[in-house]
Amino acid sequence: MRNQIEAIVQTLNGNPTFAYGTQAELNTLADDITFPCVFLYPLQSIEVSAQVNGSVDNTFSIYMEFLFKTDFGQFTAENEPHISQALQMANQFMVKASKYREGEGRYFRIKAGQKAKCVPVYNKFDVNTTGVGLTITLSTMYFDLI
Template sequence: MAIRNQIEAIVQSLSNTPSFIYGSAAELNVLADDTSFPCVFMYPLQPFVIEPKANGSVDNTFTVYLEFLFQTEFDQYTSDNETYISQALHLANEFLVKASTYREGEGRYFKVKAGEKAKCAPVYNKYDVNTTGISLTVTLSTMYFQTY
């Protein structure tokens, strides 16, 4: 899906140049074994809304679930991983800023509404390779999707 490609392009522009993986939880667990960290995991899009506009265009609104993760050791305590949470939160904030200004063609690709909250939660000791970071759930609307 095209939106996955746009999100991957934004992720690749972040500081620390994180890797990008897309897939279901089971696929991400397998793919994480061969990935370099930090990494951004993107789950399949859930739900998306198609909204026709009066001017003939269509807005598509997507709920995106991402995890910004660092590889950690199995024997580390939660308190030992707080630095990774902080770094992952920085990447998530940077992602939101870059998503709101990301351009394709003549205009911004995504509309990130001011005042709309993105949900964020710490993620500890996840996947076989043991990762720590944060999850981010955000709603993104595509702009200029199509005019018929």
């Protein structure tokens, strides 16, 4: 899953860097990473359900942050342009994830009407970053190849 998400991130405008890990790991990685960046946190539980057509749907929630480096001591209002840019990047990720193909079919399904939550993130990590955190539910489908 991480590899497919990273592949999508690499196609986003602004060429963000990608990193994956826990909060503590990402804080350490942020010290030497190039910004803008996208941080993916470890996947949570995955819901597995068999379908009538012989496939198995996997539905899972992910949390990722789209971040820009900011200067120490900047006020919230000064960071608003970064929030706007990060929100655009998160929106672009959602569109590209819904179109991402692996093999002959789409890898992810984002169902119409399914809501994702995006919240501003201010002055995070030791290096001071600002952006948005995106929580989204993605569905994947795997067919029985036996």
